Amino acid sequence: MAIKRSTAKKKNTRKKGYKTSWKQVLGIWILRVTLLFFAFTVFWVLLLTIMNPPVTFLQLQRAFERKAAGKEWKIEKDWLSYDELSNNLKRAAIAGEDAHFLTHSGFDTEAIRQAFEKNQAGKKLRGGSTISQQVAKNVFLWPDRSWLRKGLETYFTVLIEVFWSKKRILEVYLNVIEMGQGVYGSEAAAQYYFHKSAKSLSKKEAALIIAILPSPQKWDARRPSAYVNRRANNIVRYLNFYRIPE
DSSP: OHHHHHHHHHHHHHHHHHHHHHHHHHHHHHHHHHHHHHHHHHHHHHHTTTSOOOOOHHHHHHHHHHHHTTOOOOOBOOOOOTTTSOHHHHHHHHHHHOTTTTTSSSOOHHHHHHHHHHHHTTOOOOOOOOHHHHHHHHHHSOSOOOHHHHHHHHHHHHHHHHHSOHHHHHHHHHHHSEEETTEESHHHHHHHHHSSOGGGOOHHHHHHHHHTTTSTTTOOSSSOOHHHHHHHHHHHHHGGGOOOOO
8 A cells, every 4th residue: 555655646746747847848938939029029120220111011912902903013112311301291290190299109198088089989980090100000010900910019119119219200100101002101102193202392292192191092192082182281281380300
């Protein structure tokens, strides 16, 4: 009996040791993956402080969608530095898309609250995304509406607000955002709509480009609908009230 009990004890000890070891290994791997993800994403964000994003997931997706629809492959873009971009365009972007861009840390809580209240009241759905959030979504992530992507968008928004200047965030935004069918960034949009450079856009031209951003696949800055024209006029009206990053 003593021998049997001793053997059973040894078996139980082995089982306990195995369970502890399995949990430890799993914990170590979770920690490694977490640290690797954090290190990679921080490196990626830091790299794009000095390097311009070559292409985005959205640009590729739209190009493949065009091919699937029997249209030509099209990704028109041409990078302009922050100082080359028209000040009218910078102010229009802030006036039309993110009024508190210079003062928030990536998230406009008031805009989010208002959007939530409107959505709850059954009014036309509208997001509360800041320019920083749109950069995080467009540069680092894929087009989707899942909770995972929203969580990653929040994470990357925090990273770019920590490591990038407001000037860099606005520069990237105005160079990667979708501004028409196969048209990305201000320079390509200015050439496409007005046959001129984004360096010399007038207030109204800049406002019209920003006014179509909620639906650039549907609206056209050359032939603005009554709604787009009203929105552009409102942007022009308040343009000079907004400061830009210096």
